[in-house]
Amino acid sequence: MDKSMPEKNRPTDLTEVAADQPQMDQREVLKSIAGVLASFFAAMLAATIVSIALPTIMDVLGGSQTDFNWVLSTTLLANAATTPIWGKMADLFDKKKLLQAGILVFVLGSLLAGLAWSIPVLLFARVIQGIGMGGLTAMGMAVIGTVIPPRERGRYSGYFGAVMAVSTAAGPLLGGFIVDSPLGWRWCFFFGIPISLLSMILIHRTLHLKHVKRPVHIDWVGAILLTTSVSILLIWVSYVGKDDYFGWNSWQTYTMVSTVILLALALLLVESRVPEPIIPLKIICTRTTSLAILASISIGVGMFGTGAFIGQYFQIAREATPTMAGLMTLPMIAGNYFGSVFSGQMITRFGRWKIYLLIGSILNIAGLGLLGTMHHDTEYWILACGMFLNGVGMGFMLQNLVLSVQNTVKVTDIGAASSSVAFFRSVGGSAGVAVLGALLSRNVADLISESLAAKGQLSAAPATEDSLNLSGMPDALRLVVEAAYGEATGIVFTVSAAVAVIAFVCIVLIKEVPLRKTV
Template sequence: MSHRQILQALTGLLAALFTAMLSTTIVANALPTIMADLHGTQTDFAWVVTAALLANAVSTPIWGKLADLFNKKLLVQLSIVIFVAGSVLAGFSHSMELLLTARVIQGLGMGGLTALAQAIIGSIIPPRERGRYSGYMGAVMAVATAGGPLLGGFIVDSPLGWRWTFFLCVPLAVVALFLLQVTLHLQHVRRPARIDWLGSILLTAGVSLLLIWVSFAGKPDYYEWLSWETAAMVGGSVILLALLVLVESKVAEPIIPLKIISERTTALAIVASVAVGIAMFGSTTFLGQYFQLARGFTPTEAGLLMLPMIAGNLLGSVGSGLLITRFGKWKRFLLIGTVMVILGTALAGFINHETDMILVSLFIFILGVGMGLLMQNLVLAVQNTVKVTDVGSASASVAFFRTVGGAIGVSVLGAVLSSSVSRRVTEELDKAGMPTDGGGTIATLDLGGLPEEVQMFFRIAYAEGTADIFKIAAAVAIIALVAVLFIKEKALRRTLDIKPTSSNPVEPGLAGGAEMLHTGAMSAVEPTAVPASGSPASAAAAPDEAPRTDGTEKAGSTRP
């Protein structure tokens, strides 16, 4: 595909991704208001984010497997419809239970867009050229991430109210669906579909049980960290995940292909993705809360204060994408990215309720650059090591573990923040002669109705609790640095698929199609390349089409 054809194919896809990302981030600065309106607690706040991340995580591998088996275009459109349905339901929510249900539906749709966007790019663009287009995707995500909190804050402060932060995505989704229908043309050959439903159930149950345990452990109204409930939940989660590994090693079409994630580059990229997910989602989720509760800014102002981090994200993703395409080197950007994430989170670990906002902006800018360097390039490193027929599953696996890390991060750090705020406020109230009857103080998000003196106690506690979160995130990000250090850099191939070799034979019956896929992609970039077998370097199979099994070329597919 020419540069123009690729851009045309990506137009609708990027529009869909923009819609989903905007609809996700637009609620960031609205959450404190939503929690106050629906009488939610700090735990509820964390679960509004965690519910969407969890649904995103557990559905991403399923979407990735479906992308390898079915028409990617129809799957993208389906994921948009699911996401819009969740957004509309969230807009009409009048209770925390209904809102959490809506967030789960939104997460299912977002999981599809996350997996399918990467899979489609991996299906039509060789890794050497992919950095440039991944940079475009990163730019779209950065703009959506920047515009979301700002737009959400404006809507919350306007007569429209917080419900329109969910409703706004509906017209945008209609436009995205239209653009996808017009611009994205992917041929598809129907293949036998076998979905690993047992693996999906075990995956969902194991991860969910772990997150539920983390969210409620240590809270007075629930159970202690060391209790029979903890033993039951953690033990049950371990058993379920062990059964998952066993099932995945036996089934023909595993939801998480062990042969892929056990490859060195993929395994290390997954470790880094989990650590980055914890550091990134866990720390940045509570930034808007810090600006509003600890510093007293309005939702609109909180959105503006997030711009330095988004600018850094945009710079890191677009800049690294262009440089990787030009020079073909990618590991250095992963190293720089992890170092900057560690530095940004570590510096943010020293903020309080009086820190100069210029310093806060600098800290989150550094964090944003690091995230921009890491997000797309970890996926690129993995896609470079797998066959084109596995690119959906491989991309989804990395996205899955990153999102699981994010869900764990939000749950754990949300629990840490809630406990920290409650403890600090209780201590300050006791010192001021306003005892809490020994029952502790709930980390409320509705400060408006509290006395001024008590409000100040909460603002200081939220600032110090947020600093604690960033310190934990910095420590976790060190794990990502260690993993990246051990990743072995492999030259980015200029072909869509891996060239068959004696050590990497093609499956029987697929030799002709795989050879055509390799030689066609090679001929588009390197006209002089001829495969060792001597077969003519004709056109590649269609990007979303399974290799032909008869070894013949499809009529009309030849390109010069």
């Protein structure tokens, strides 16, 4: 029990358990989380639809590779910065109402994104979407952690994994179909709105959680420090080293990095003193949680990087239509579905979870390494094998890392603990997309310059290095750009595979604790 709380405000174990739903059978639980699964499906669908539609969106709105990266990064950043805030509020307020609020924010962002007429407006809308997705992510984990004991949670985490896999599969296919249809790319954002509203109705009718009021202390200072530090870090990562912006050895770099360090130190000081910290240090500093967080950061780099750049590779380097690009990612989706469902069922049956994390981390490294061999003309079956291995590895790891943390904390801390893992995974994804996107852009520029120099056309390079407007290029120049994207994307996946080794090391060091059978 937390000694810093006054005795009269300190909940007893019985009160903590009473604050949550009593244990229910599988049918009752499925009914109660139906709306949660629907809202999670809408959020994941929005993310995966956009990954396939973005090359077309950039072409229509006149965006560059940097804009491409930021349309993805802004959502991940907003998701990352707000997930621990939502998670902390889940431990203080009614989870059901917070989940519904997250859905409304997500709907608002989706509506604005669909109406966007320029890149800046689209970026603003994606920030709002990300805030809503942070609520859906944190609340979904908190609800599962509230109503289901850890020993049974593997099965339901498998259901979340299955929803993730289905939405990931439906997203590229549906996104490609919508972009190629008379509806146009704007309906990639509008499509999730009715699903989200339907999920609100389901949540209102089926999800019934008991809530015990606790003393409320919102850590607003910590929230501001957290959001500001992560934002400055990702802005620096996105633009450093680019000729049009600033270099590594520049006053902008020194200013931004120093500011991030000072804000991080201030955040640690604040979080160690406030009664209800956004990032609970006493939780994230435990062995299991800290290792799970480091592993999640590593996984986030590969997960979001794969989703962001594989669809772009198929459309730019291999001239696939959006629909065909979605179909070509099916091996990754099938692997994710299998890994999520199979590991969830096995964990529930036998109560062992670490072995699946180990296998998943190895498969993830193998899959990313195989994708790292890609060129613009690599045979598809090689890419399919890499995507399948990567998908199975992700399916084995994503939900089960959260499960390992939930099993080690008090029920009243499940929201904060779960959202902390999700937060750092999203930070890893945000940084990964930014860094890998910058790496991709730089290598594409170098490869284009080398190719044009060999043909005596170097003067054409500056206009094409960061452009995604392929439809406006002459055929000869377009072929050069396509080949450059193919070669450069392989480098991105090689770097992702190296980062994935960190997750393997962390998982090896995690101590397996038997799953408890009570909430």
